[in-house]
Each structure stands twice: as C-alpha cells, then as structure tokens.
Amino acid sequence: AAGVIQSPRHLIKEKRETATLKCYPIPRHDTVYWYQQGPGQDPQFLISFYEKMQSDKGSIPDRFSAQQFSDYHSELNMSSLELGDSALYFCASNEGPRGNEQFFGPGTRLTVL
C-alpha cells in the first residue's frame, strides 16, 4: 500500500539559512499534519491542514510557515534556522477532518550547523 512520502530524507543547513520540507500524503488522504521530534523527545505537533486550509496550529515558531496545495501535498518552510531546529520532522496524513488514525511518513532529518 502507498505510504506518506517525504523529501528530502536528510538535509544539512547552516544557521540563518532556509529550508523547505515536502510531504505527499497517502492517496485520498486530504488532511496533513506536521510533527517535530528532537533527540530523545516525543513528537510535538506543529500544524495541520484539511482541504488546503490550516486546521490547527501547535508549537510552530513564527519563523516556520506551511501550506497545503491543490494536490494535497504540503510544504513546511523554515527560515532563519537555528541550531535548536535540528530534529526529525514527520508528516502524517489521514482522511477527513476527524480521520483519527494518522499514518506517518519516513521523516526528514534536518541538521543545522
């Protein structure tokens, strides 16, 4: 079965640079979620989209923005990167605004030097 696709899988950036992470949900899934997982931490919810509209916002820094496109893929844009942004970034998807079960992609490992 098709899974969530994320790109790139690994990304190395310098401080103050920008980064763009992409997420392609499971076919027919219209809701996308972004989570950040720091070393030794549990995943923290950042933001979600349903039908191309932001549906919920969590602990996402103002330096980050995201959007969902007409084909339901989503992009997380991160600017003025800081060392503390180094983490695994996961995208998850499900169907409908109350789809409950969320299926995670393989993640993007971001390293900020």
Add this chain to the structure above:
Amino acid sequence: QKEVEQNSGPLSVPEGAIASLNCTYSDRGSQSFFWYRQYSGKSPELIMSIYSNGDKEDGRFTAQLNKASQYVSLLIRDSQPSDSATYLCAVNGNNRLAFGKGNQVVVIP
C-alpha cells in the same frame, strides 16, 4: 503536567514473555487512543488504535482502555527480538496527537 504520561523506564523482557506498557492521560474528553512503535531514527508506526472501554486484540498485541481511570495499556504477548523498540502512547485531542515520552522495550533472546 504533560497531557500523556508514560512513566515506566526501559523494560527488558525475555523472548516469549509478555511486555506490559501503561499510559495515563489528562483530558477526560479524549476519545481516540493509539499505540505507535518507533525504531531508533525511524518514524512512528501505528500498531493499535482503541476508542471504547475494554480490550482490543490484534495478533500478539492487546490494547486496554479505561476512560473512567484515564488509562490505556498495551500488552505484547510472545515478545520477539523484533519487538525491541520505543512504544509511544498517543491521544487524539482536537485532531492533533499528543504523545507520551515513550517506553523503550528490549526483548532479550
């Protein structure tokens, strides 16, 4: 207080034994509960979902939910070395998942 609590430290179990994991949550209005398995450096993998009080069995996994006590548990029967991973309890609140810190399980051959 964290929304989802998993307080047990690493759990070592002999191969073939039962591993028991526990989780409590603070939002009494929560309706959906999940267990994810996460191998080091990999993404969380959904292994169980439970929505109503009682037990739910899927293969070697059994989830138990007690909403009155705000308590969720996971049993892994006939533990295998491949079950060695971190198990994350997650609660769906307002359609976002809140995770516990996870329990590391080590199955000893």
